[in-house]
Amino acid sequence: MASRGIDTVGVSIVAGTLLVVEDDREIRDLLRRYLERAGFTTHTTGSGAEAIRLVSTGGIDLVILDLGLPDIDGIEVLDTARRTNGVPVVVLTARSGVDDRILGLEHGADDYVTKPFSPTEVVLRAQAVLHRVRGSAGEPDTWSFGDGRLRIDEPRHEASLAGQRLELTPTEWGLLSAMAAAPGRVFSRYELVNRVRGYEFAGYERTIDSHVKNLRRKLGPDGGEIVETVLGVGYRLGLNRDR
């Protein structure tokens, strides 16, 4: 599938170095791909012992951790990251794993994502946790565009136009925030599907147009100017990011 090649422009608002600890290779590779695409430097391992070594060495900003590991209990990795090294952790849990979730939170996990998940959700959680732990020392939470016309609050998943909060569906929010991460850059429908749905599903591309149409309607009379059509290619945000 032609999913590579268009994602090379840095589109992340928050970046950092992440460690993905997951023994399922498919999930591990999928997460790595999405995290790198979002601008993160990403290390991966399927071993808890290796994870402990990497976290103890330093240089990891956040760990994405599957608790069910083959060699050691994932909780040990969580403790090493959180308690010993103060590195934030997003835990991956199985759908039925309510106990895992509670256990993870008891051991200081910063957030959790339930399997099966969309990789995009994991990216967003990681970004939100990093925003939170970096606080005011990090990047601002709210970005504004077009001299304050459009404001986007990434961690809260909120957008407002001329001071009015926009009531967006998760898909509309995903489209807007994906485009806002790189104003002026053209996103193909295919790429937008990937970013919004978190997986590759070519049949979904057509419906992007109707989501864009709804998004534009919510953006008012200038909707077509804020989300521009680039004929034969896709869409882009037509506003500049304010400094």
Ligand code: CA
């Ligand atoms: Ca596992």
